[in-house]
Amino acid sequence: MNQTLTPSQPHSATQAALATARIAIVSANWHSEVVHQARDACAQRLQHLGAAPARIHPVEVPGAFEIPLMAQKLAQSGQFDAVIGCAVIVNGGIYHHEFVSTAVVDGLMRVQLDTGVPVFSVALTPYNFQPSEDLQGFFRTHFVKKGEEAANACAETLAAHAAVDALLGEAVTA
Template sequence: MIYEGQLTDQNQGKFAIVVSRFNSAITERLLSGALASMKMVGVPKEQVDVCWVPGALEIPLMTQKLARSQKYTGIVTLGAVIKGDTDHYDLVINGVAQGVARVSLDEACPIVFGILTTDTLEQAQQRAGGKAGNKGGEVALSLLELCSLYQKI
């Protein structure tokens, strides 16, 4: 077995977090969770660059730019798309999901998807530090695990 759950020394490498400003009451909490999780496992804050973008649809483009710079070991994407009364939700979430997946494959860079997709604001709040935990922290740890595996292979 190549990977058994342990992280490599995270004092190596640089990481980026791309965060949507739209729904900032949620995304700021996701970012706090991500940064706290990275700190908890020994990633110094100097090794994490945070890049704010206007909305979720801008996340793939900025993620691609960061990946192409080859300065980052891995990238976390964070956002919150909350369903409204229109079809806009479906367009946004499909676009950002496909975009982030494409960037990860095209650029061969470990990237994790931390975009909340919820029906209500309350559901988003629960996933950003409420009863359901903080998905920002969870995806940050997933990125570190993915980077560890990626480096071993």
């Protein structure tokens, strides 16, 4: 999700879409000092774009692998207009991270296709993630950017869905 469009001011379509939207941000507690940077930046950006703070709901799960099921539960409830998942999937020198990251992203895609609720991923597998302070600082900063990008994508997607819903609701005259 490399969003190049980052408007400095929210436009009316995104503001309108976010004004009544209820959004869940599911974050993994594994490496929470990094993951919560994405969660918090995402929530702040959503508010800047027009979402009411009371309509943004953080939900925590133990790790990345648990995010798709929680996203499914939230999406199927009919109470959320979008779900955003945030996690660090550590490349620990074995291929486990590849299986987990594939399962998480595939699971999130399945949730959105099965429910019709937009789902966004900030589940990242940083290359050479190490617990050193220099790298931790780099990843904390990087996750802020990714959280903001997810918020931008969420706002634009909700606005696009609202526009298509309006189009589909128009009477066809021939």
